[in-house]
Amino acid sequence: MSGWDERFIYATFDEVRSGLTTDVYFSRTRKVLEKYGLLDTVVHMEVTTSKLPNDYEWGVYAGLREVLKLLEGRNVTVRSLPEGTIFHAKDFYGYKVPVLTVEGPYGEFLELETPLLGFLASASGIATKAARVKRAAGEKLVLSFGARRQHPALAPFIEYYAYVGGADAVSAILGAEALGIRATGTMPHSLLIIFRGVYGDHTLAWKAYDEVIEKDVNRVALVDTFYDETEEALVAAKLLGPKLWGVRLDTPGSRRGNFEEIIREVRWKLDINGYNHVKIVVSGGIDEENIPALARAGADAFGVGAAISTAQPVDFAMDITAMKIKGEWRPIAKRGKLSGRKQVYRCDECLADVVAPSDTQAPRCPKCGKPMRPLLETYIEDGKRVKKVEDPHSVRKYVLEQLKKVEL
Template structure:
């Protein structure tokens, strides 16, 4: 196994193929487009002395993620990686359309077959980090940042959790639903109770919360209160039972449901959409908790939230303390492209593409790269 140390912007990052759990079949071209593999063989036979520069870019305003992973990939699977010249931005950099984020210079046959894999790493990681950055930004009003919980475990294949969690961390979310999501950046997942726990106690919110608190007394007690579709009444039941021990309540009402609060008070309806988690429900919940002296209890909302909905809640000054966001953060909407733009020191690219130098790129210093078995 190779261990790689590289210095970027004055600090040392330690990257290993164990960190990223690369599939060893990458070396055999199993995950590369076949035309890249054929080009590698043709180049070895007919153009072995070539030196090309490959550059990578995308077309959005984004938060870059994937550079560490890509550099580790290159130094794990390229032939003679120590002879390649690599310039890179770093994870977390803000990038603009067509801005060059990485260049690799060396013989095509030594690394060219990794092009599609590099595009894919950048695309997924940057999409997630940018999505998270945008919702975190939406949840910051008047200089106060409300936490965003990354809850993307059920929205994609489980093997993606570590990389997605790292990208979410780069985007600004440090509260994550699984241990795997925080594997690459050294924390552990956080969470309280699902609807399943309340079901096991026949829908009794208080008894479920008692069991949770008895088993995990050191945890902050955050209780899910929408199981019976009566958020305010159930929140008050839990608050009366636990008092100062209750940290927060979470509202996760389905968008096809109308909470019992509005059924009891039909006069409140008619000027807004009463389904699901809505700002009016959260205002009413806050007022009910405060009226009984439970102003310390925070409110967490989840269920279909994205940048647009968070912005709407914040513009309405809804009294939300924390957002839980899942599927919308995993939309892959940023695609990267790798182009060969210099051949043997001379500009050379397909029509419509060209070398785009970027003074922000930093060289990966090869003297800091160490290999050990």
């Protein structure tokens, strides 16, 4: 434990890449294989999942960016679905879908299985939930507000994959920096409470915010701190006029009553007084299940926290399915896994998938008869990067395009 008293409890980049976050049985396996001269055994390993969180029909594959940084420079070949691909746990015929494969001497990467699966499990879980939330919101805005619900070292990771999955904006500064966008947020209750405590008037906080904060930042007033939301919203609208972009309702559950009715009242009050331009942002317990009703009531944007940032990870597993013996690939796998090297074929029309041996000719879609294309692409070949992951904005666009084809 030497040195741990002086640092936060998290693994550094170098510690992860060197295999120090692995499960101990891998380091013990290395000792055994080394003793018997088997570390150079060439294997083909594939990553699959038996089911998606909450029995979802589809998920968003994410985390490839991290995996490639983990494996680049190792004597391995990595094939993968493209980052942001909407995938199914099983193909049209019920076979498990490989999302990523690694080939090479087992000793090159055996300790990296644990962090590899962790990257994919977490990123895919976050991106999947963000995509489901965005699909529920439709054209309305989804703002990722969940950094405070996870370990702070994960904030950039969470925001990155929330955005990739479909969130329109993120609130954590470092997460926004990783994405190359500007962080988006409103104001905390503490700002209004301090102004009320010092000056006796919390509405002065709205004016101070407008006075101090850069002019190109949207003015969103928090309107549920002391009085009725409809009255505070109207006061804010009168105070800031056309400069007010929106009002935010973060009403605690103990005072909320019927949140939809509160939103309707606020919308009506603003509209009837000529403030149609003011948007309504809601936060606090927002998830895909309640978004449609809140949107119908008049909400224009959704600040989503724990639903995305603490999303259930995808339970991926990594297994040997082939070994190279005397220069030839031989299928071999444990019970419950399909042996051999495989390819995944996708129908871009209906998003159906078919898993087949890697030397199989591309089939036609069993659902619509259209030609299918191979999904697993080579990203690292013999340790060298041969294909880049798209930038997060392109990946997000790819996710949103696929969402249009997802069956309800």
